[in-house]
Amino acid sequence: MLDDIAIRVRQNIGIVTAVLLFTVLYLLYNFAHPRGFSSAVLVQNGDEIFALAMLAMAQTVPVLASGLDLSVGAVMTMVGCFASYLLTGAADGTPLHLDIFGLQLGLGTFPGGVSGILLGIVVCLATGTLAGFINGCIVVYGRIQPIIATLATGAVYIGIALFLRPTPGGKIDEDLNWAMTNSLGDFAATVHIFDDGAASWFAPVAWIPVPFVLLILIALVVWVPFRRSVLGRAVYAVGSAEGAAYMSGLPIDRAKIAAFTLAGFFAGCGGLFLAIQTSSGNADIPQAGAYTLNSIASVVIGGTSLLGGTGSAIGSIFGAMVLRVISFFFRIFDIAPLLQPLFEGLILLAAVSIGALGVLRVKNTLELFR
């Protein structure tokens, strides 16, 4: 039994390190925070963590298949811009029209009210998923290297986002914004369930922030079943040895497409939440790039190998949270804003370099070149 646990810990040393690092950092943060261990702090942190955590999950799946998705930030931005049109919550709906080089196309009216918002959420997530699916098809059928294929599609998605929102704007339904970015109690009160969140049995969980619940829900409902499916295992197999996976008769093409499609879905979730949180759509190119790069950093800190085949999206969530908590510390310890980017970079460098110190123990140099 103990041996079994020891083996499992050794196999997942990356994830275990990320979880421990996060736990220690987050406890320290809460001790140092004047209002630490309160629901308010937790809610604020949850809102700041969610989008990056989703992008980290998104990045993990292609990385496991030893691909890299440089378009996750672009998909997130594009979905956010769609959301800023579809989730306005206007009672009588939103008229949609396209303006392509002066050509006006009316597309009818998007339904309003609650059903409209639900439909809008579905459309937004479907858009992200479709973007990921296109990435997967280009990689598999076009046989273009993932890194360069997604670099190109990322430019296309950012272009669409800019087309939708040349300047930041749009609107998200206030109730939706309130319900999604606060605690479960506020959520229940906004959507009028459980006696507006006042039910006595509900009280013990009412303090939990909605973003954390969503994060756990998405991980349990989407990631865990995927990982246990044949396709999920094929993704791991493709990442560790594509030739062997092919010879074993695994559906490698479908696995790769599934990996990128799932990445699109996760990135779409992140974009949807970011739009809801900021109540607007913004085709911010630097922001999209920063999110993409931070998602790669999260994946690495979360213990997933960039070579593919080992790791987990759960680890990446913790990787993303470690990255974010580091920036929370800047607020607590009053580090001059001018020095913050420097510290962020140094910590990122230190984190990946310490993980690499194992190479000093390698006796056969040839083992380094795999």
Next chain:
Amino acid sequence: MSSASLSLSRDDRPILIAALFILVILVAGTVYTFARFGSAPLLSPTYLLQQLQIGAFLGIVAAGMMMVILIAQIDLSVPWTLAAAAMMATSIGGPFAIPVGLGIGLLVGLINGIGVAYLRVPSMIFTLGVNAVMRGLMVAHTGGYAPQTAATDLMRTLAGDRTLGIPNALFVWAAVSVLVTIILQRTALGRYVYAIGNKEAAAYLAGVDTRRITVICFVLCGVAAALAGVLLAGYSTKAYQGMGDAYLLPSIAAVVIGGTNILGGRGRYLGTLIGVVLIVLLNSVLSIMDMPEAGRQVIYGLVIIFMLLVYGRGERVTS
């Protein structure tokens, strides 16, 4: 098809197609300008030289990027290496401006190379971290504002002036190109670079000090980025925040459009040169057409996908 012409075509085909595509862009752009304005600026040497002058900065960055891509690595620290070199060169000033700027590039390349070659951190993530550190250093140095320092006269002359009607920046780009071509085709270093890109373990077993070569490639890339930064500062007479951001992805795209395999080991410098010209001309045609940023991004992405679909397709892994 004989094996000789096949092996020739594998590297030459991308270059040829990219060159043809440049012609297509020129013709399409000229037809457009002729129909709309009744003139053909794309065919005037003055205009083309001016565009190439702007393209020289991208060309120099891409030359360095190619060295790194050929050994199957990537350098994401280019944006802030470029900016840091420009900012330090302008703030030092005087005769040491350019050496200091290039020194920054050398130092960053050295750090990148050591991290990637000796610590074996994936270059994707290590250079990303170095980029963040350089950005942090520059933000701390400048206070986050546009630096008030100006480029030296020599920097301005090198980047902005003309000799015999040809922009000096083009001469610098040509010198860099000749140097890279000689390194890749005429020196042992060049052979090693291709060997490492094909299979590092095999190169190591063949007696190549692969880690030293890796460091050298990153140093060359860092110095190239720094040189572009120094020139760009001279061209715009000052350094500014984020001046390197527009060079990272286009430089990778130029290298790949030119037929260099993103997984390393294959590609010719002539291709990178053509890739740069293609991107520069595409940009200038789109700006003549008053294309909004949204359309530019979409077309830019579609062109990369299209070019790679034509000649950049990998082989199926079947064993």
